[in-house]
Amino acid sequence: MTALWALVVRDVRLALRAGGGTLLAAAFFATVAALVPLGVGPDLQLLARIAGGVLWVAALLATLLTLDRLFQVDFEDGSLDVLALSPVTLEAICAAKMAAHWLTTGLPLILLAPVLALLFNMNTEAYGVLLLSLGIGTPALTAIGHIGAGITVSLKRGGLILSLLVLPLEVPIIIFGAAAVMNAADGGQTALLLLAAFSLGAVILSPFATAAAVRLNLGS
Amino acid sequence: MALEGPNGAGKTSTLRMLAGLLSQAEGTIIFRDGDGTIVADGEERSRLVAWLGHQNGIKAQLSVAENADFFAKLFGAGGYAQIIQRVGLGELAELPAAYLSAGQMRRLALTRLVLSHRPLWLLDEPMASLDRSGRALATGLIEEHCASGGIAIVASHEPLSLASAKLVLGS
Numbered sequence: 244m245t246a247l248w249a250l251v252v253r254d255v256r257l258a259l260r261a262g263g264g265t266l267l268a269a270a271f272f273a274t275v276a277a278l279v280p281l282g283v284g285p286d287l288q289l290l291a292r293i294a295g296g297v298l299w300v301a302a303l304l305a306t307l308l309t310l311d312r313l314f315q316v317d318f319e320d321g322s323l324d325v326l327a328l329s330p331v332t333l334e335a336i337c338a339a340k341m342a343a344h345w346l347t348t349g350l351p352l353i354l355l356a357p358v359l360a361l362l363f364n365m366n367t368e369a370y371g372v373l374l375l376s377l378g379i380g381t382p383a384l385t386a387i388g389h390i391g392a393g394i395t396v397s398l399k400r401g402g403l404i405l406s407l408l409v410l411p412l413e414v415p416i417i418i419f420g421a422a423a424v425m426n427a428a429d430g431g432q433t434a435l436l437l438l439a440a441f442s443l444g445a446v447i448l449s450p451f452a453t454a455a456a457v458r459l460n461l462g463s
Numbered sequence: 464m465a466l467e468g469p470n471g472a473g474k475t476s477t478l479r480m481l482a483g484l485l486s487q488a489e490g491t492i493i494f495r496d497g498d499g500t501i502v503a504d505g506e507e508r509s510r511l512v513a514w515l516g517h518q519n520g521i522k523a524q525l526s527v528a529e530n531a532d533f534f535a536k537l538f539g540a541g542g543y544a545q546i547i548q549r550v551g552l553g554e555l556a557e558l559p560a561a562y563l564s565a566g567q568m569r570r571l572a573l574t575r576l577v578l579s580h581r582p583l584w585l586l587d588e589p590m591a592s593l594d595r596s597g598r599a600l601a602t603g604l605i606e607e608h609c610a611s612g613g614i615a616i617v618a619s620h621e622p623l624s625l626a627s628a629k630l631v632l633g634s
Contacts, residue, residue: 249536253525260524321518324484325575328509329537462485 254343294363295424349381386449393456472633
């Protein structure tokens with residue numbers, strides 16, 4: 244447990260220091276969400292209706308930005324070899340890295356979301372559902388992103404292929420996440436439950452898939 | 464044991480295969496533990512290995528102490544203070560590793576070998592960028608490791624200044 248905790252602490256520290264990209268993802272999220280009302284125009288009802296969808300797409304893109312360096316930095320500086328030979332299994336290492344990534348990427352997005360929802364004149368009752376849906380869905384963004392990052396770790400410029408791999412897999416998150424916010428009036432419960440089911444599945448399976456992908460890449 | 468051979472002979476690949484980081488196309492690698500039983504499980508085997516590759520596995524944004532602390536915690540070792548003193552980085556403990564020279568980085572990477580407490584050291588060009596005292600230090604660490612019953616397989620272009628078996632690849 245100490246070893247895993249140390250890895251989480253290390254990754255959080257790295258993300259918060261220069262070149263870590265935590266603030267970058269949050270700033271990107273805010274910028275994209277702030278640009279949409281400028282493009283759509285001052286139709287308050289329309290903005291309120293699309294708020295959920297726009298915020299979810301922005302969150303997905305912001306997360307995508309942080310993915311390509313997830314394992315690549317460790318791969319390039321030799322840390323991944325060390326981690327692979329550590330007393331902790333690679334699956335647990337991937338899970339710890341996911342936790343650190345969510346803390347530094349998913350959590351800031353959730354904290355920023357209510358402020359951005361103001362820009363969209365979102366209905367007050369939808370705020371809770373938006374936060375809940377982001378809380379349930381962002382771990383899935385992290386989880387699926389890690390699988391893609393693991394697969395592309397040994398590619399020099401794998402960013403684009405990573406997006407192509409990851410985005411189709413994240414479609415259900417967008418659909419259920421946005422639907423939950425849109426149907427917030429009746430609680431958005433069905434969509435939230437489906438989102439939770441998808442998210443749980445992704446979070447549980449991802450460490451195994453990611454570890455398998457990383458192993459494959461280390462051997463090449 | 465010293466592993467020698469010209470560039471491209473396969474020294475690094477051999478070490479990576481021994482560590483289990485690379486799977487071999489043919490042949491078998493057999494590890495035996497202290498009482499001669501074969502260690503068949505790949506995970507268990509990789510837990511016998513301490514690895515020092517071309518790259519140091521050091522995070523430039525973290526300080527020397529944070530790097531060493533991470534190694535110590537990852538491998539479940541006690542304190543790291545003594546070993547960073549030993550490799551001559553005690554005074555620089557709070558400095559971000561980004562400011563270290565290549566040789567000092569290598570010294571920091573050497574601390575990981577000691578902190579990991581593994582019986583088999585696989586070292587790929589351990590002397591790279593080390594100065595004279597650094598080489599003496601690395602040689603001393605390897606000697607101590609072997610004296611306490613450990614094994615070290617060292618891929619190197621320069622002859623080691625300690626008694627060792629030699630395997631020349633590509634000849």
